Amino acid sequence: xxxxxEQLANLDRIVHEPVxxxxxxxxxxCVAADFGFLKRVIGLTSGNLNTHLATLKAANLVVLxxxxxxxxxxxxxxxxxxxxxxxxGHWEQLAALRKEARSTRMKNPRFLRRVPTx
Amino acid sequence: MRSLPLIAFVTRHAVELQGLxxxxxxxFCLALAALQLRAQASGQEWPVISGAGxxxxxxxxxxxxxxxxxxxxxxxxxxxxxxxxxxxxSLISVAVIYVALRGLEVRVHSPVAISALFxxxxxxxxxxxxxxxxxxxxxxxASGWSVLALAPVLGLPAPAxxxxxxxxxxxxxVCLGWRxxxxxMHTVSFPEESEYVAHV
Numbered sequence: 570x571x572x573x574x575e576q577l578a579n580l581d582r583i584v585h586e587p588v589x590x591x592x593x594x595x596x597x598x599c600v601a602a603d604f605g606f607l608k609r610v611i612g613l614t615s616g617n618l619n620t621h622l623a624t625l626k627a628a629n630l631v632v633l634x635x636x637x638x639x640x641x642x643x644x645x646x647x648x649x650x651x652x653x654x655x656x657x658g659h660w661e662q663l664a665a666l667r668k669e670a671r672s673t674r675m676k677n678p679r680f681l682r683r684v685p686t687x
Numbered sequence: 688m689r690s691l692p693l694i695a696f697v698t699r700h701a702v703e704l705q706g707l708x709x710x711x712x713x714x715f716c717l718a719l720a721a722l723q724l725r726a727q728a729s730g731q732e733w734p735v736i737s738g739a740g741x742x743x744x745x746x747x748x749x750x751x752x753x754x755x756x757x758x759x760x761x762x763x764x765x766x767x768x769x770x771x772x773x774x775x776x777s778l779i780s781v782a783v784i785y786v787a788l789r790g791l792e793v794r795v796h797s798p799v800a801i802s803a804l805f806x807x808x809x810x811x812x813x814x815x816x817x818x819x820x821x822x823x824x825x826x827x828x829a830s831g832w833s834v835l836a837l838a839p840v841l842g843l844p845a846p847a848x849x850x851x852x853x854x855x856x857x858x859x860x861v862c863l864g865w866r867x868x869x870x871x872m873h874t875v876s877f878p879e880e881s882e883y884v885a886h887v
Contacts, residue, residue, distance in 0.1 A: 598695045
């Protein structure tokens with residue numbers, strides 16, 4: 570297996586899953602957001618978002634805080650220190666992979682044509 | 688599910704995209720332009736508003752802004768932006784530079800409105816140079832302000848220029864604010880419509 574494929578296979582599955590990557594990316598762009606905002610901005614149902622947040626919380630990547638806004642309960646979600654480091658590292662890893670894949674293609678333009686499809 | 692760059696952009700700029708707040712400020716500028724027009728019609732140079740009148744205006748603006756913030760919180764939820772003090776400082780510095788440039792161009796009788804060029808540059812930055820294309824409507828604003836910068840060259844009378852300034856500022860704030868609002872609300876449309884089911 571080439572180094573690029575090896576690196577791809579080693580990506581953190583908890584972070585790399587599309588919805589969780591979207592949640593972590595959104596949270597990295599702010600200090601904290603409430604459950605309703607995350608649900609709407611990513612375009613998920615409450616149940617779906619809840620399950621993914623539970624997975625991220627179990628991995629210590631996010632912090633959930635419950636509070637009351639008047640009489641309305643509100644769940645605030647923010648990145649933990651580990652979460653912030655992890656998502657930043659993940660994007661760097663993806664950027665490096667992309668760079669490497671591009672240089673491989675430049676060295677061997679027929680590289681992609683040889684990759685079996687389907 | 689939406690694209691990651693759009694998600695990150697809207698989350699980062701969620702407060703700035705609350706365009707109805709900008710539109711309220713624009714509405715006040717339009718009201719001032721109308722007051723000024725009425726004052727000019729009755730032979731005054733500037734509408735006479737007492738100190739209590741200004742305080743009342745500020746209180747109304749404060750209340751309206753509060754209602755709009757509550758509306759957004761209800762409709763899109765709550766987000767705490769990063770570096771709020773830097774953003775506030777940037778907003779204040781833009782306003783201060785604009786007022787200073789406006790004073791300078793009146794004092795030196797500049798043939799080109801430098802303050803309008805400054806606003807155009809700022810909007811060009813938001814709409815294009817900052818690297819995001821989601822707020823391209825600011826390019827229309829930038830073009831409008833660039834044209835307005837040449838208004839003194841056209842030899843328009845001073846009262847028309849002064850009134851036109853408030854009108855242009857109000858109109859651009861209302862239009863751009865409305866487009867920001869549409870962008871935000873379009874992005875945070877109801878999630879129940881999403882068909883994406885992820886493997887958990």
